[in-house]
Amino acid sequence: MSLRSPLGRARGLGSAKQGVHHFWVQRVSSAALVPLSLWFVFSVARLHGADYAAVKHWVSAPSVAVALVLFLATLFYHSMLGVQVVIEDYVGHEGARLASLVLSKFVHAILAAASIFAVLKVALG
Amino acid sequence: MSTPSSAPNRPLSPFMLGQYYRFQLTSVLSFLHRLTGVGLSLGAALLALWLIALAGGPWMYAAVARHLTAWYGQVLLFGFTWALMYHLGNGIRHLVWDFGYAFSMKAVYAGGYIVAAASLLLTAAVWALAYAI
Ligand code: HEM
Numbered sequence: 001m002s003l004r005s006p007l008g009r010a011r012g013l014g015s016a017k018q019g020v021h022h023f024w025v026q027r028v029s030s031a032a033l034v035p036l037s038l039w040f041v042f043s044v045a046r047l048h049g050a051d052y053a054a055v056k057h058w059v060s061a062p063s064v065a066v067a068l069v070l071f072l073a074t075l076f077y078h079s080m081l082g083v084q085v086v087i088e089d090y091v092g093h094e095g096a097r098l099a100s101l102v103l104s105k106f107v108h109a110i111l112a113a114a115s116i117f118a119v120l121k122v123a124l125g
Numbered sequence: 126m127s128t129p130s131s132a133p134n135r136p137l138s139p140f141m142l143g144q145y146y147r148f149q150l151t152s153v154l155s156f157l158h159r160l161t162g163v164g165l166s167l168g169a170a171l172l173a174l175w176l177i178a179l180a181g182g183p184w185m186y187a188a189v190a191r192h193l194t195a196w197y198g199q200v201l202l203f204g205f206t207w208a209l210m211y212h213l214g215n216g217i218r219h220l221v222w223d224f225g226y227a228f229s230m231k232a233v234y235a236g237g238y239i240v241a242a243a244s245l246l247l248t249a250a251v252w253a254l255a256y257a258i
Contacts, residue, residue: 086163
């Protein structure tokens with residue numbers, strides 16, 4: 001029997017049974033980010049001193065473009081999940097918490113879409 | 126008797142730090158994982174800006190690259206490199222814990238030292254590759 005009032009439940013102040021999913025996708029994205037991040041950082045280090053044309057040439061290689069898209073998608077997903085936990089921990093006021101959670105999701109989605117589109121534009125254009 | 130109030134009239138936690146709270150490797154590394162995580166999220170926005178500028182053409186790219194290649198940009202990128210290497214190493218430590226391993230005090234400290242050392246070595250390797258090779 002639940003001692004929670006129907007209003008309490010409706011406002012979502014209890015388990016919505018999404019914790020396990022959040023935990024799991026956070027771990028899966030972490031595992032994927034290990035090789036992707038190492039690849040990215042060492043590749044960009046080798047681009048040191050490269051001009052616009054050279055960077056464009058690098059991004060245009062099909063294998064690089066695909067790896068970049070995977071990296072960006074995983075990175076922004078993982079970041080979105082991570083920032084969500086930080087907001088939930090520190091923002092106490094219910095309205096401010098909801099607003100910052102939604103804002104964080106929007107910003108992450110916009111940055112992910114824009115950066116992936118940029119890679120595709122360079123690679124295909 | 127204490128009554129719950131929205132503004133407690135007593136010292137809050139920061140005043141405990143240093144004076145009454147002894148720092149330990151474990152708590153500092155845990156805190157750094159969160160700090161680097163949030164820092165890297167800002168770094169991800171910078172990465173998006175760099176790619177968008179690249180797609181925007183040579184003019185837009187030059188406007189962004191000018192700052193990234195300046196000394197302050199390089200310092201920032203060096204910081205992001207270390208943050209990523211630390212967060213990555215400590216993230217693997219988290220994943221090992223999630224599988225139920227390395228929970229003894231000895232293993233927790235050993236893992237902490239390994240991750241700290243590896244983050245410095247990897248950062249040095251990345252920048253050696255950029256500047257020396
Ligand atoms: C590439 C850019 C990355 C960004 C922007 C990022 C961002 C974040 C953020 C904001 C958090 C939340 C911090 C917290 O709750 O204290 C987090 C947590 C986490 N990150 Fe990352 N991260 C990145 C890469 C990685 C990598 C490569 C790994 C490798 C294993 C990783 C593993 C983890 C783990 C395991 C957690 C959860 C820690 C916990 O349970 O407290 N992250 N990340």
